Amino acid sequence: MAKSPNRSPASNGWCTITVLFLICQKFVTVRPEDGLADDGCLRSKGSSFKVALFADLHFGEDAWTDWGPHQDFNSVKVMSTVLDLESPDFVVYLGDVITANNLPVHNASLYWDQAISPTRARNIPWASLFGNHDDAPFEWPIDWFSSSGIPQILCPSANASRGDKCSFKGTTRLELMNNEIRRNLMSYSQFGPQNLWPSVSNYVLTIVSPKRDHKSPVMFMYFLDSGGGSYPEVISTIQSEWFHNKSQEVNPDSSIPEIVFWHIPSKAYKKVAKKVASKRTQCVGSMFEEPVAAQDAEMGMMKLLKKRPSVKAIFVGHNHGLDWCCPYEKMWLCYARHTGYGGYGTWARGARILEITDEPFSLKSWIRMENGTLHSEVVLSP
Numbered sequence: 001m002a003k004s005p006n007r008s009p010a011s012n013g014w015c016t017i018t019v020l021f022l023i024c025q026k027f028v029t030v031r032p033e034d035g036l037a038d039d040g041c042l043r044s045k046g047s048s049f050k051v052a053l054f055a056d057l058h059f060g061e062d063a064w065t066d067w068g069p070h071q072d073f074n075s076v077k078v079m080s081t082v083l084d085l086e087s088p089d090f091v092v093y094l095g096d097v098i099t100a101n102n103l104p105v106h107n108a109s110l111y112w113d114q115a116i117s118p119t120r121a122r123n124i125p126w127a128s129l130f131g132n133h134d135d136a137p138f139e140w141p142i143d144w145f146s147s148s149g150i151p152q153i154l155c156p157s158a159n160a161s162r163g164d165k166c167s168f169k170g171t172t173r174l175e176l177m178n179n180e181i182r183r184n185l186m187s188y189s190q191f192g193p194q195n196l197w198p199s200v201s202n203y204v205l206t207i208v209s210p211k212r213d214h215k216s217p218v219m220f221m222y223f224l225d226s227g228g229g230s231y232p233e234v235i236s237t238i239q240s241e242w243f244h245n246k247s248q249e250v251n252p253d254s255s256i257p258e259i260v261f262w263h264i265p266s267k268a269y270k271k272v273a274k275k276v277a278s279k280r281t282q283c284v285g286s287m288f289e290e291p292v293a294a295q296d297a298e299m300g301m302m303k304l305l306k307k308r309p310s311v312k313a314i315f316v317g318h319n320h321g322l323d324w325c326c327p328y329e330k331m332w333l334c335y336a337r338h339t340g341y342g343g344y345g346t347w348a349r350g351a352r353i354l355e356i357t358d359e360p361f362s363l364k365s366w367i368r369m370e371n372g373t374l375h376s377e378v379v380l381s382p
Contacts, residue, residue: 049207049218051354052088052368053261054079054119055317055335058133058342060111061099068102071341072114075349078339078370079118082351086368090188091119092223094317094336095131095263096343100170100229101139108135108171109179115340120184127188127221128180129201131263131317132228135173173200173230192225192242199225199239204246209358218358219257220250226264226295226316233264233296240300247308254310257361257381259354265316267294268302269333272326282327285335285367285376289321289347305331312363312381315352320345323352323367325378332380337367 057075062068083091098111119126177200180187192202207219222243227233251258270292276283305311306329313325313332320338337350350369356362366377 049090049356050086050088051090051092051356052082052086053092053094053315053317053336053352053354054082054339055094055263055352056096056131056320056338056343057093057115057340058096058099059115059340060103060108061342063103063105063111068342072111074341075115075339076118078341078349078351081370081372082339082353082368083118083122083124085372086351086353088124088353091124091126092261092315093126093128094261094315095129095226096133096317096340097128097131099133099136099342101133101136103138103170106169106171109176109183112176112180113183116180116184116187120186123186125186125188127190127203127205127223128177129189129223129261129263130173130176130225130229132226132233134176134229135170136229137170173198173225177201190223196225196236196239196242198231199227199236201225202239202242204250206250207356217251217256218361219259219356219363220247222247222258222260224260224262224301226262228264234299235262235266235295235301237299240304243301244304251310254308256310257312257363258308258310259312259363260305260314262314262316264295264318265292265333265335266302266314267298268328269316270294272328272333276326283324284378285324286322286347287324290319290345292322293319313365315354321347323350323376325365325376325380332378334365334380337369 059072059075061071093116097115098108100108103111116126177189177191180189188205189201190203192200196202201223202225203223205221206217207221208216209218224235224239226235273287273292276287305314309330311331313334315334315336317336319335320343322335323337325332325334334352336352338345338347339349339351341349348369350367353366353368355364361381362379363381364377364379367375
């Protein structure tokens, strides 16, 4: 969320093996890797394409204490449980992968690497986008200036002539994304167009099925940077224009289903929550654990999405106590589930799962909890 706690305590297809879905990086150079086809598509293992959403991991929180690293260990356990029980074909890191404002190191990618390690260890491809904490400036804890002094861990090199080890410059979105892509062949993350910077994680991935012509998409997945940290919490007008142009390019007649991911909920989430409080709806999941913390402003993105009948659902994180899905303007607005032990709140951890099938198309979702249980199953598109 926007604030951490004060105490951060194919047999019938064109393939020769039985598979259904592929996910293609159609708009970037493909990084070759075992398991990737020559056409740059990744083959799923089963009869449907399953995606796990990991939200608000907050690795590196209270990094200078014993408590902080223990929370990161617990977060790895949650992700490992979900991955082993669900065996997803793809993982989406839905922002706030790290708590950069708690990191007394320049290279926050060290903690980012820890966060993606359970997925990488299982050779599952993934994509990530940014939240408001991922490149937030370092916040000096006031108690460091008490008699106990600043922890020695901050300055490991006593002989550093220019204090480079203690510069607290932070790690930018571009550096974080560059490090992820450069170090991980299974990462499908992208920078996005340079004219959108400082917004970075803006891109689209495509799912196709071998039951059809492999160039025929089953679904488009859009990723957007909703800001926060180094700049305001907003999806800008120029990002909205990018989405409009890109969606017209890849899906001009809106005939292919689309889903969208970003971190901070739009103001539409607030509107939905207020309506739910006054009357019965088709919502599923936890609605009233906390208020919706929305973006600073609405600059046209939701207006565009409402006009596209192909958009089936939007998925966000940010609010750790919410995991609901509600119908809105012929689409669904959904939260993920707080996955990480970093960040505020004591709610049980878990992950939202998406299951995409073809012929006929359907999109289903549910929450898988850290104790293995399931709840809040919902059909988002029949």
